[in-house]
Amino acid sequence: MAGLLHQIVALCAAFFWALHSAQAAHIHYSVNEVQNTTWDYIVVGGGLTGLVVSRRLAEEAGKKVLVIEPGMDERKNEDVYKVSKYGAAFDTKLDWAFETKPQAVIEGRTRKIRAGRLLGGSTGINGAAWNRAARAQYDSLGEIVGDHHFNFTILQSYMNRAESFVPPNHKQKEAGADFVSSAHGWDGPLSIGFSPIKHAKRMFTGPAPHAFTEAMAAVLHAPKLADQCDGNNTGVAFTPTSISQQGIRQASYMYLEGTGDNLHILLGNRVRRLLWNDGQPRSATAVQVQAAPDAGIYVLHAQDEIILAAGALNTPGILERSGVGAKDVLDKARIRQVINLPGVGKNLQEQTMNTMGLKADVNYTGGGPSNTIANTNIYQLFSNATQMRKYMYNHLDEWANLLQSQGHVVHASTLQQHWKHVMHAFLDQGAPVTEHFFDTGYPANSYGIDTWFLLPFSRGSVHVTSSNVFASPSLDPNYFAVPIDMDFQVASMRANRRLFAHMSKQPGFTHGEHVPGMELVPENDNNYGAWRAWILGLENKGDGFGTVSHPIGTCSMMPHADGGVVGPRFTLYGTTNVRIVDASILPVQISAHLSSTLYGLAEYAADMIRDRV
Template sequence: MASFTVNPDETVYDYIICGGGTSGLVVAARLAEDSNNSVLVLEAGQHNTLLENTQMVGGWSHNFDTEADWNITTEPSPGANGRQVKVSRGKFLGGSSGVNGTLCVRGTKQDYDDWNQPGWSGEEVFSYMKKAENFHNKKWFKADESAHGYDGMLHIEPHDLAPISNMILESMESKGLAFQPDMFTTGDNPHGCGHVLRTHYKGTRTTSADYFINQGSNLAIMTETTVDKVIFEDEGENMRAAAVKVVAKDGSSQELKARKEIIISGGAYCSPTILMRSGIGPISELESHGIECKVDVPGVGKNLIDHLIVFIFYATTKPNITNDHLLYKPGAIGEAYRQWKEEKRGPLSTFPFGAFAYARLDERLKSEPLWQNAPREEGRDPMGLTPSQPNIEFFSTECYGGPKQYATFPNGEDTHAFSLIAELFSPKSRGSVTLKSADPEDNPVVDHNYLAEELDMLVLTEACKFANEIITQGKGTADIVEGSWPRDLGHHKYTEREHWTQFVKDNATTCYHPAGTCKMGNSDDPMAVLDHELRVRGVQGLRVADTSVMPLLNQGHTQMPAYAIGEKAADLIKGTFLTLKTKDTTGI
């Protein structure tokens, strides 16, 4: 991608984007399409071109636990046996679009209709996801061509499945999940299986940094620069975001001014902390850190939502159906790296997720007292979902690997492993993001409060039971499973809910989908941080654009909504200043 650096003498820009992650770079690039706009992006991490593992798809995990990771660990969650979970986020230009699973799972249109916000209906959000796409099909994949975009900046393509994934699809079908190839693009099937498209093309990961290709000199980038806070001018109803205080890697600080707007795009963990350090947030929280409260907005940092997943690994002795032999045999990883480096192919050119499915659990849970007796709205289940929305997602791995506790690797010669992952949608549990201190170098305190609600545990354990049935009883895989991996786990024998409950408490982890901590909402919602145009309540010239704005998580993954939020935010900002310009407002 093209690289532009900031002019050290320039301290005033039309727009300042605080955070160079998935949504932020989309906003910046779209605003910079007008050559009359000067746009500055502030990114705490390095430039992505310095990090090979943001381009090599299979190198994603090598960014974790390094300077390229925010290195945030949650507070203990009592519902998960008091465990703390590492919630890694990309800390470089492109942010988590450079370390995610590359998955394009939009969710359903009802997910966005449920936000109940003007301009954010399912039809509208899907249209923005489509706008972001540049879809490249393959001969074998039956795409719903009308659902895709073909001239966006985000290159996507189908994933060529390993044999184990085709076997799992066969098992899913045999257990009642009908096959629909492109269902995760159309979002019209809550109970079926199919393929998921990926954000890579010709062996290379595509990220939001690709939006900067062909950008001109009106777009500037400051990397290794941490946003401390927003600085305001005037008071009361006329208070306006005027500048940003930043801290460089050497500890020096400076103020950068914005003529038009400041857009915070630090993600669900960092956007609320920037607001709080700026004096916008719950007054008691701010005062406890010696921060003057400019606007008392109690919802800042609240409503933290995430999707939980559980890896369920299985062993097989059948050779060459997983990709273990391409990674774990002696010398295999060196050859895999050579293949990617020289030919942009091989197991490191793609992410090792395989088959996918959505499932409704109404029938499976209908006899459970907790499910029967839980309150529900008319036409919705106890999780708040309509029949058009899935309760869970299943997706498989084509080799062994996952969170750090999965460290017993097969040898890739006579032992092989794969997993089916169960993902909980529409969790009832909510967490929070708070400040550790007023120091911008301190990471936030993240409390996800995982599995605090009984219904979350009920649905996730049922999902694990169903997943296990798919693998151990399904037509494509029943005959090739040799038990659990690691072999002492024994989960393939679990039948009772209490067994799966303990397994979930011990193994549930994040799907890296944090959202909701700066949610948009209606004027009568005291916990809403933003209005439907992403404007921060109580102040002018300040917006937030990232997954923190989502009032509810979609029943999918958050990559595509993050791109849609960036695209939509840019249009909202352009519309504001087009209107002002038409009215001949001075100073714009």
């Protein structure tokens, strides 16, 4: 009965949002249409966090909110609203496709980090996975940020605001879907739920995900979880997605419904920089925008606040072009420093992914993302976890000093403290360290496990090279700079091999491991070097790792003295009316896909901006 009531509530919420669609935000394509208004709030970036914040601010009577988004409105584009076409937007106008600097660890090759350049941002092109991190990781944010209000209980209440959760129906429950009621919201803009079952071999209804789940329990002792959103995410679960029961992507542009006359969106324009008054601390009075390299530069004014929500790889550039950042970086780009914040653009963290494949004689087809995600902890991956603990603690000083000397962090001592918080969560409180994302139909004619170390120790940076808003940034993720990252990735691949060996005992899976296979990576006690070469794509062992495209940390929320860029109320240090609300403020990675967490942070920030908390 409770499940039925929840479904009724979710359907009513969906009807509410549809009913108010006629009152959706005003879309503008020309700066001339918005130039003669003094806006109360200007939100820079129409992605996940930008649309959440702008919608909530627009709920305030009489407040005029302007969102500035470089991309276009692609809500009617099948490559966007059909998640089954995941990847079709890559390397198109919808994808920023940020290219890294040549990476030494892969012999000077580069990698691309995906990010959505469209209304809705990366929520318009991502894989739609929906889960959350461990309770201990959210609680540790309060220690790093310097405010105990950043904890699991409070953040969960804000994460729930995004959802109109649809509980699994009878068929979905029979297939293995489950949920914990308190871990979800029931009247938010996004319809979150499990993939609809349309035929017998779709997604989690076939034999392979169940064989994977059984292998996780038998080989790695990873329990079957009811829900990965309730603060305990170490284990395996059929995971909900940000896809409606009608198969439509639930991107952040769902927040635009019912906003009335208060919310306006200017598309196709980039923000060059902020304009400042002469006082101390500084106040931003306006932004400069430009639609194309040969187009004119226009000024748009804000009388209350300017909120930067352009993402972890674009927000630092807006600040640096505005004179906010480290003096050596700004001097090199010939930009006059206005506010000295050396942490801008530093502390970049990005994850790396490798995919192993299992050849099978069972149907591997199915549209959309897998519903099966497993998260493992250090004790499930390493038989010598106690020795790993000693090894890590003995080398923290060396690793932190290396990253500071490379210019990727402000203070080595701060980084060590961050690592200790992260390590406490995964060494002492069971937080996951690796994600094993079970994939259908990839590699070709196989089942796969997309696998990444969730909590990389390595740090990189992203900086502008000039004041030109159309110039690509200097992006250096500094992959595998800290050797422990490779140790975790190798251990995760070895765990996958054991999973495949177990699964190969089941009918239909007897072919066993297909990628990389024993020829590329032999099975022996001394194969670390072979695994490393395959992970990196060296020695003719494949293409190597891909990027997960979960960059964070480049405008970290932490104390100013630690090299922080924003304080616990999301306010840019040295200013009175500039806030940052996007993935750049997260100081450390979490063991989850980012979407649900970022929705919660944006909802929390919106309440702070409105002085509700």
